[in-house]
Amino acid sequence: MDIINIKELKKDYPLGDTIVPALRGVDLTVAQGDFMSIIGPSGSGKTTLLNIIGCIDPATSGSVQVGGREITDLTDRQITEIRLNKIGFIFQTFNLIPVLDVLENIEFPLLLMKRSPAEARKRAEQLVEEVGLKDYAVHRPSELSGGQRQRVAIARALVTKPDIVLADEPTANLDSVTGASILELMKKMNELENTTFIFSTHDANVLKYACRIVKIKDGLIEKEPVAA
Amino acid sequence: MKLIATIAWRNILRHKGKSLVIGIILFTGAFLMTLGNGVISGMARGIEKNIIEGFMGDIALISTAQKSDNILLNLMGASIEPINTYKKIKPVLAAQPFIKSFLPVGKNLSMVLDERSDTPGFAYLIGVDFAEYRKMFPDNFTVIEGSYPAPGERALLFPDFARGEFYRYYNVWFVPEGGGAVKANLSKEALADADHLILSSSAVLLGMSSGINTTNDIRFPVRGVIKYRALNQIFGHFCLVDIEAYRDCLGYFTAADMAAQVPKEEKKLLGLEGGDLDSMFGEEAMVVADYKKAPKKIAAEKAVPSDTEDGTYNVVFIRLVPGAGYDAALEKLNRDLAAAGTGVKAVPWNKASGPIGGMAVIIKGALFVFVMLLFSVAIIIIVNTLSMAAMERASEIGMMRAIGAHKTFIAGMFLGETAILSAAFGGGGIIAGVIAVRVIPLLRITTANDMLQILYGGNYFNPLLSVTGILLTVLQLALVTVIAAVYPMRVATGITPLDAISRD
Numbered sequence: 082m083d084i085i086n087i088k089e090l091k092k093d094y095p096l097g098d099t100i101v102p103a104l105r106g107v108d109l110t111v112a113q114g115d116f117m118s119i120i121g122p123s124g125s126g127k128t129t130l131l132n133i134i135g136c137i138d139p140a141t142s143g144s145v146q147v148g149g150r151e152i153t154d155l156t157d158r159q160i161t162e163i164r165l166n167k168i169g170f171i172f173q174t175f176n177l178i179p180v181l182d183v184l185e186n187i188e189f190p191l192l193l194m195k196r197s198p199a200e201a202r203k204r205a206e207q208l209v210e211e212v213g214l215k216d217y218a219v220h221r222p223s224e225l226s227g228g229q230r231q232r233v234a235i236a237r238a239l240v241t242k243p244d245i246v247l248a249d250e251p252t253a254n255l256d257s258v259t260g261a262s263i264l265e266l267m268k269k270m271n272e273l274e275n276t277t278f279i280f281s282t283h284d285a286n287v288l289k290y291a292c293r294i295v296k297i298k299d300g301l302i303e304k305e306p307v308a309a
Numbered sequence: 310m311k312l313i314a315t316i317a318w319r320n321i322l323r324h325k326g327k328s329l330v331i332g333i334i335l336f337t338g339a340f341l342m343t344l345g346n347g348v349i350s351g352m353a354r355g356i357e358k359n360i361i362e363g364f365m366g367d368i369a370l371i372s373t374a375q376k377s378d379n380i381l382l383n384l385m386g387a388s389i390e391p392i393n394t395y396k397k398i399k400p401v402l403a404a405q406p407f408i409k410s411f412l413p414v415g416k417n418l419s420m421v422l423d424e425r426s427d428t429p430g431f432a433y434l435i436g437v438d439f440a441e442y443r444k445m446f447p448d449n450f451t452v453i454e455g456s457y458p459a460p461g462e463r464a465l466l467f468p469d470f471a472r473g474e475f476y477r478y479y480n481v482w483f484v485p486e487g488g489g490a491v492k493a494n495l496s497k498e499a500l501a502d503a504d505h506l507i508l509s510s511s512a513v514l515l516g517m518s519s520g521i522n523t524t525n526d527i528r529f530p531v532r533g534v535i536k537y538r539a540l541n542q543i544f545g546h547f548c549l550v551d552i553e554a555y556r557d558c559l560g561y562f563t564a565a566d567m568a569a570q571v572p573k574e575e576k577k578l579l580g581l582e583g584g585d586l587d588s589m590f591g592e593e594a595m596v597v598a599d600y601k602k603a604p605k606k607i608a609a610e611k612a613v614p615s616d617t618e619d620g621t622y623n624v625v626f627i628r629l630v631p632g633a634g635y636d637a638a639l640e641k642l643n644r645d646l647a648a649a650g651t652g653v654k655a656v657p658w659n660k661a662s663g664p665i666g667g668m669a670v671i672i673k674g675a676l677f678v679f680v681m682l683l684f685s686v687a688i689i690i691i692v693n694t695l696s697m698a699a700m701e702r703a704s705e706i707g708m709m710r711a712i713g714a715h716k717t718f719i720a721g722m723f724l725g726e727t728a729i730l731s732a733a734f735g736g737g738g739i740i741a742g743v744i745a746v747r748v749i750p751l752l753r754i755t756t757a758n759d760m761l762q763i764l765y766g767g768n769y770f771n772p773l774l775s776v777t778g779i780l781l782t783v784l785q786l787a788l789v790t791v792i793a794a795v796y797p798m799r800v801a802t803g804i805t806p807l808d809a810i811s812r813d
Contacts, residue, residue, distance in 0.1 A: 164713045165712070
C-alpha cells in the first residue's frame with residue numbers, strides 16, 4: 082500500500098526577478114513501512130522534496146497525496162492537523178524545546194493532540210526507554226549530547242505513531258559512531274512500529290541502512306539504484 | 310492550558326533579563342496607575358467635600374435671567390441676578406425627597422471703601438442667615454478672631470485671606486470689634502509693620518449690581534475673622550454678611566421692607582393683593598417709594614424681622630440626599646421649578662462653581678492622560694521586547710509549528726507569558742499602589758496651594774481607592790497586557806516551520 086503518491090511535483094522559488102526551479106516534475110511513490118533514503122548533492126532538491134511531503138512547504142504544481150489525502154490544497158489548520166497526526170519530523174539540528182525536559186519534549190505532540198497527560202506520559206516513558214535515555218528522562222536538552230538529543234527527537238517523532246517519519250540529514254551534525262547508532266535506532270523503530278522512514282543524506286555510509294534509495298539531481302529523480 | 314502555562318513560565322525564567330525589564334515596566338505602570346486612580350478618586354472626594362459640602366452644595370438655583378451658570382468666581386465679578394420668588398421656591402424644594410437641605414443666599418460683589426484710602430477695594434459678599442448657614446455648612450470655616458454672629462445680628466465675617474490682601478493693597482488690617490491684632494494671625498507683610506498697623510473694626514461696603522442704581526454704602530461691624538477649612542485662597546475672597554444687611558447694601562428689597570411697607574390693609578389700597586412686586590413700579594411707585602423710605606431706616610436699626618425669606622436672594626444652595634441620582638434630581642427639580650413659575654433654574658455644582666469645577670476636570674483629565682501616556686510607552690516597550698523575543702525564538706516556534714502546534718497554541722504561549730508577567734509584576738504594582746494609597750494619608754502631607762489642595766483632595770494629600778477603583782486598575786492592566794501581546798503574537802504566529810528550517 083502506498084503511503085505517499087507524488088505526481089508531476091514542481092517547486093519554484095522566486096529569487097529577485099528570476100525563478101529558481103527546485104523540483105522540475107517529480108513522480109514518486111512510497112510504500113507503508115519503507116525505510117527510504119533520498120540522496121543527492123547539495124541543492125539537488127532533496128530537502129525541498131522532504132519539506133513538501135512534510136507539509137512544511139507548499140508545492141508550486143503537481144499532486145502530493147499523503148495517506149491517500151491530497152495535501153496541496155489544504156488550509157493551514159488542516160495542514161497542521163496532518164503534520165500532527167500523520168507525520169513525524171527529525172531535524173538536522175535536533176530542534177527540541179529548550180525549556181522542557183526529555184520526557185516533556187517527547188510527550189509534547191501528544192498533549193497537542195489533547196491526549197490525557199497520563200496517557201502521554203506513559204507513551205513517552207515507553208519511548209524514552211526504547212531510545213535508551215531512561216536515565217536522562219528529566220534532563221533538559223542543554224544537558225544532553227548531540228546524539229542524545231537526536232534520540233529524543235526520534236522518540237518525539239514516533240510518539241504519535243505517525244504514518245511517516247521524515248528526517249532531513251539526521252546524522253549530519255553527529256560523529257560517525259553516533260550517526261550509525263542513530264540510524265540503527267531509526268531502523269529498529271521502523272521495524273518495531275512499522276513506520277515509514279524517509280531520510281535525506283549525502284553520506285554514503287548511511288546508505289547501507291536504507292531499504293530503498295532514491296537519487297535526486299537538479300530537481301528530478303534519477304533511476305533508483307539497487308537497494309542495499 | 311497547563312502546557313502553555315508551563316512553557317510560558319519556563320520561558321520567563323529562561324529569559325530573566327528581558328522578563329525583568331518588562332516586569333519592572335509593568336510594575337511601575339500598575340503602581341502609578343493605581344496611585345493615579347487613587348489621586349483621581351481622592352480628588353473627586355476632595356472636591357465634593359470642599360466645594361459641595363463646604364461651600365455651595367450639589368446644586369445651585371439661579372435666576373433664569375442669569376446669563377452664565379458660573380455664579381461663584383465670575384469674570385470681573387459680574388452681578389448675579391436677583392431671585393424674588395423664594396416663597397414659591399421653598400415648597401417645591403421641600404417636596405423633593407432627594408433634597409437633604411437647602412439654603413437661600415445673596416451673592417454679589419461689593420466695593421470696600423475706606424476713608425484712609427482713595428482707591429476702593431473689592432470683596433465678594435455672601436448674604437446669609439448665619440444660623441441657617443451654620444446648619445448647612447457646619448464645619449467649612451473656623452472663626453480665628455472674634456466670634457460667630459448671634460442670630461439676626463447685622464454683622465460681617467471677614468476672611469483671613471481677604472484681610473491679608475486688603476492689607477497688602479490698602480494698609481488696613483481688619484480686626485473684630487473690641488479686638489486687637491493677633492500676632493499669630495498676621496500676614497507676612499502685616500507682621501513686618503506690626504508696630505504701625507492701621508487697625509479697623511468695621512468696613513464700609515457698597516454693593517455692586519448691574520441694573521440697580523440704588524445700592525447703598527453700609528458700615529458693617531467686623532464680628533469675626535474666619536479661615537476656610539480648605540481652598541482658603543479661593544473661598545477666602547468671600548465675606549459673610551447677614552442677609553438683611555446684604556440686601557440693604559445691594560439695594561434689594563429686604564424682608565423688613567416687605568413686612569413694613571405692604572401691610573394687608575394697604576395692599577388693597579396699593580392694588581398689591583396678588584403680591585406682584587412689579588406693580589410697585591407702576592403708577593403707584595411714587596407712593597411706594599415714599600412709603601418705603603421712612604420705615605427702611607427704622608428697619609435697619611431694629612432687629613431683623615423673624616421671616617427673612619420675604620426678601621431678595623441670588624442663589625439657593627441645595628444638598629442632595631446621599632445616593633440620590635444626580636441627573637434625575639436635576640431634571641425633576643428644573644421641571645417642578647418651571648411648573649411652579651419660580652423663574653429659577655437648577656444648575657450642577659461644577660457649572661455653578663465655574664473655574665474651580667473646570668480646573669478639577671482639567672487636572673483629572675491631565676492625570677488620566679499622564680497615566681495613559683505612561684502605559685502607551687509601556688506598551689511600546691513591551692511590544693518591542695516581545696517581538697524581538699519572538700524573532701529570536703523563530704527556530705523553536707517554527708519547530709513547534711512543524712510538529713503540529715496550531716497558531717492558537719503559539720499565540721496562547723505568548724499571551725500566557727505576558728499574562729504571567731502582568732499578573733506577577735503588574736499585580737505587585739497594584740498591591741504596592743494600594744499600600745501607598747493607604748500610607749500616604751497617614752503622612753499628612755499638606756499644602757497651602759489651592760490648586761494642589763484640589764489635587765490633594767483636601768488639606769493634606771489624601772488619595773482614596775475604592776474596590777471599584779482597584780478593579781478598574783486591574784481591567785486597565787489586563788487591557789495593556791492584551792494590547793501589548795497582540796503584535797508579538799502576530800509576529801510569532803507568522804513564523805512558519807520553513808522559517809525555522811531556513812534559519813538552521
